[in-house]
Amino acid sequence: MTATSGPGGVIAVDWGTTNRRAYRLDADGRVGDALRDDRGVLTMAADDYPPALAALRERLGDLPVIAAGMIGSTRGWREAPYVPAPCGLADLAAAALRLPEARMTIVPGVSVLTERRADVMRGEEIQVLGAIAAGLAPADALFCQPGTHNKWITTADARIVDVATVMTGELFSLLKGHGILAGMLDGAVVDGTAFRDGLARGAGACDLGTALFEVRASVLLGRRASEEAAAYASGVLIGSDVGARAVAGRTVHLLAEGALADLYKVAIETLDGTVVAIDATAGFLGGVHRLRGMLA
Incomplete structure (x- = not known):
């Protein structure tokens, strides 16, 4: 079994700053089980991640893990460097951080850097590009994700071209x-x-x-x-x-x-x-x- 595939599916984790959401997906992308807790990256030290992954697998199945969000930040477990915009799902896949020993892949975030401004995000890019891939939004769109740090995300041709936090x-x-x-x-x-x-x-x-x-x-x-x-x-x-x-x-x-x-x-x-x-x-x-x- 590789770090990204397996006969039983995959565990998808949205690992944020204060919260964690995990889902068992079958080969067709259907959710079999899920959990949500307060095990965000701010509550964890580097040594906490291996047992946390083991506990996830005990609950959701002995499956590979694909994780996005703050787990790939400098505050998380292993840093997955940002991919510069414009960025699509293929760009994220190409730059993903693979951890074979943990049977895990960490998805990078997206950055914007111009002469006038700089911005970054982690986690929202999967939601935006996934919504487009699932037919929930058009390829050219303006997204808003309210939160502590509200995100405005612009896409063109199913790629993120701008981010404003x-x-x-x-x-x-x-x-x-x-x-x-x-x-x-x-x-x-x-x-x-x-x-x-x-x-x-x-x-x-x-x-x-x-x-x-x-x-x-x-x-x-x-x-x-x-x-x-x-x-x-x-x-x-x-x-x-x-x-x-x-x-x-x-x-x-x-x-x-x-x-x-x-x-x-x-x-x-x-x-x-x-x-x-x-x-x-x-x-x-x-x-x-x-x-x-x-x-x-």
Whole structure:
């Protein structure tokens, strides 16, 4: 049995910073079993990976492993260097880090480096390219994956050509826990008047710092109820993020689900974009299944 194929299938692992998702796939890409836990790379030392792989195989089957995400970063187990954009699944397969002794393959991330900017990602590339390979999205598309570090990914001819990472979620967390807005952002972040007011303020704003201070001032001066401050601040940040993408008249493929994805959907549609929701897990599994054939 090689590191990338086997009669019983393969274990596909999305090994992130704080979480880990693993799936047993059969030869046709169907899921037989799955697990999700908090064994992200930040919880693990280098010596923890061999027993962790053994435990995965005990649970999901004695199969080869294909892993993507932060496990291939400098914080993970073994570094799989980034593949420069433009990049497709074949490019990822060619640059994949093979670990025969562990019967494992680590998929590299994707980088963008131009005279104006630099960006990187790990894990999202499999979801995006897998969604295209599975027919869930066209070859030329704009993707958005909300999260702590929101990703905007542009593809052309089924290859990733650009990546833009926005620290929207992290900024909100920092504002909530530190600084002058700490203690003011404990209310619910939900769609409503306050959130949409924030969207309008943040969209196209060149003065994001000023707009965020207005969260405090508007509460102090009685313009906004204190319990609405968090929704308004979230709207400002998400509005600034989405507003910078010029989504009007465009289709955005949203690779996420849950409350944050719902807020991004509202923001994109408010700014005259069209949202197509895509199951990120289906994209990931489609990507690994297609990669498996390329790696064999």
